[in-house]
Amino acid sequence: MLLPQLRCEVLHANQEIVRLGLVLSTFGNVSGIARDTGLVVIKPSGVAYEALTPEDMMVTDLDGKVVEGKWKPSSDLATHLVLYRAFLGVGGVVHMHSEYATSWAQAAKPIPCYGTTHADYFLGPVPVIEKLGADEVGEEYVRYTGEVIVRCFCDANPIDPMSVPAVLVAGHAPFCWGKTIDDAVHHAVILEYVAKLALHTEMLAGPTTGIPHHLLDRHHKRKHGGQATYGQRQGQD
Amino acid sequence: MLLPQLRCEVLHANQEIVRLGLVLSTFGNVSGIARDTGLVVIKPSGVAYEALTPEDMMVTDLDGKVVEGKWKPSSDLATHLVLYRAFLGVGGVVHMHSEYATSWAQAAKPIPCYGTTHADYFLGPVPVIEKLGADEVGEEYVRYTGEVIVRCFCDANPIDPMSVPAVLVAGHAPFCWGKTIDDAVHHAVILEYVAKLALHTEMLAGPTTGIPHHLLDRHHKRKHGGQATYGQRQGQD
Amino acid sequence: MLLPQLRCEVLHANQEIVRLGLVLSTFGNVSGIARDTGLVVIKPSGVAYEALTPEDMMVTDLDGKVVEGKWKPSSDLATHLVLYRAFLGVGGVVHMHSEYATSWAQAAKPIPCYGTTHADYFLGPVPVIEKLGADEVGEEYVRYTGEVIVRCFCDANPIDPMSVPAVLVAGHAPFCWGKTIDDAVHHAVILEYVAKLALHTEMLAGPTTGIPHHLLDRHHKRKHGGQATYGQRQGQD
């Protein structure tokens, strides 16, 4: 069996997002990539989480061809693959229909950076990509979703996907990622929390702009990059 | 004892909706139908959920005559029966006063389809039926409730009850249904979740119209009908 | 020891409101009355719930004189006593600073009857009594609170306290009651739930008036009084 360790990590992460309350029913999926071989491990589609074993995980190449496994891969696979191909620092991807982040996605609004909780993980607003047009939701809908995400990070005002490791798909839900699968899951947890804080902040008729840039920057650098001072190891992410 | 298997399923489903947090106190009831004999099994009225056994379940015919059982059937029985008579594909019905769906019912507003979570299960808004008039809340109030629901699905712009398996009764609460009892309970879970997402979406001053039709259609067909691609079995519901 | 059975019931009810999430810290108290002797049993003031035994419960007469017990009675005793003296059908009283009912009290707004969940237990809005004046919050503040509640139910448009078994004290929190201690606790649970539903209903910009009177009446009578049809026993409350 290929990639036994990665299969276990991907299985565990898929179960973890359910346990953390981020996923209702089968509304979520996590994948991981082995960068040396370019092989991706992802949950199968529509199988109950509690029944899954490492053997049930699907292994595909970066074009989506199944390399090993008896099921159909998660129906969102094509989006994951586009992200892995474009964002080379990414080792894990999480998709979920979690309550608060999905509400922002449904409202088609980016999540403003209202505080340092947000700034610690996302260097600016969590962007939202527009709803796809009628001609983009055919056969290739899931792949187009990934491509629109990538365009959003690479357009005229590029965003570093490692500094803003999440995006909202309007009318749908978020995708999150990270250097490792654990990071991707952690970013999913934080995204849901800052989405909740930001909703309550707006309900309090708070500021409509985020915190000032110097504060955003200050907090983010405390945890990221060469000058990071937070935690026990320099440069810890 | 008639229908021992169906009694167990109905009992289990009644306990499940409590366990899932959809029902406070005795504010809920689930029934199932044996289509071959036209016999309906439903929870008795006002008996504490934890004390119920399969023997306590009530068996009635489609006119509401008790065929077997020592209690009075659930006070909402007449509504369930109208739904079984009109919607022939329905095998189970759930009524509940769950927090978010009931809030939409109290606000007398249909739940707009704001995202793909909704679209995966409901092909359009979850409709609301208007409050009954003073002359409709007498002896036959519960039956009228069912009839107004049926009219709502069969009027000038008919809605397929299998594509939109839930309705809100204004000033009251939702009814949900499905091909099986399990489906009905699953639709109840999803209804409550999309009601919550939609409330938060409106609080974010999101779009007042739902997602575009092509996206709604695309997502729903991914899980339903002959072209369904989601999950492991074609056509799985 | 006087009233051993009533002491156990009162202790249990005090623990139950914590377990049900209605009480944070020591923000709540339950009492019960033995109508034959006019003796009231209530929780002592400020003692941690988990440490309480039946012996710790305080017994007082209807004037608040301690008849048995080693502690000071709950600081809200005087309000409970006024309610017992004025509302002769009441056997138990609950005070709590529960999240949603307290928010309505803080907003100084009655909870409108927006649906049948409410109507099943409260025959009309849950009223709010105005904040006491500066001259009413001295020594006799707690007693005045009770007296203002009683005036609210007995004024020009009297409300039957057994049909609306709860009130909000503006800027403070609710009091609930019932024929028995169990009923009072059950009404507290329902009050908190309808307060939550009503808040969400208002957030949805729902109707600013409640459900029509005929529907309110219809639902309430289904569970209460001689024509009650709900549950297994006629007239069950």
Added chain:
Amino acid sequence: MLLPQLRCEVLHANQEIVRLGLVLSTFGNVSGIARDTGLVVIKPSGVAYEALTPEDMMVTDLDGKVVEGKWKPSSDLATHLVLYRAFLGVGGVVHMHSEYATSWAQAAKPIPCYGTTHADYFLGPVPVIEKLGADEVGEEYVRYTGEVIVRCFCDANPIDPMSVPAVLVAGHAPFCWGKTIDDAVHHAVILEYVAKLALHTEMLAGPTTGIPHHLLDRHHKRKHGGQATYGQRQGQD
């Protein structure tokens, strides 16, 4: 090992704020001070809560110099120290990014005193300190945060920090304190609860001013100071 008892208390309090749902991930820290020696015990920075032992706690002097311990102290240490130096009655400090209090901080609004739950613990609004300027978020950012808090309590309209034992840092989160570490944690619990009540109160379009001063005062004195009547011991805090 220095201060073994205080180390245990600080460790326990750090774990308690996670268990109470006030802290997600590592977004929080508690410290305590031994006033006789001026030594402060605080959690290390960025170490997972579940792995911590009393030995992991860091001991520093009031200038932040590590006296004992193998880790870096919590990154918010400098703020804690400013509070200990300025508020001499304080024995414990809690920082957390809890959901509701942080939302008020993000909205940059003080929490008005809307009811007696608040008044029992905070003699007036919980103040908010303004976001720091670009020149204040450099090297000394964490210390400046503490100094702005102290200025807020000591300015033209001074606030007694023992009567209002919490503050919101705009765009960031709250700090709470108390005579003991236990008090500080208890104030954190209450702050989060009144923040939640106040948010819901505002959503109900409640009064924009708080409860009248006489009621605020009455309730607070019931639990605090020489005339306190609440609980079993006079003057209990």
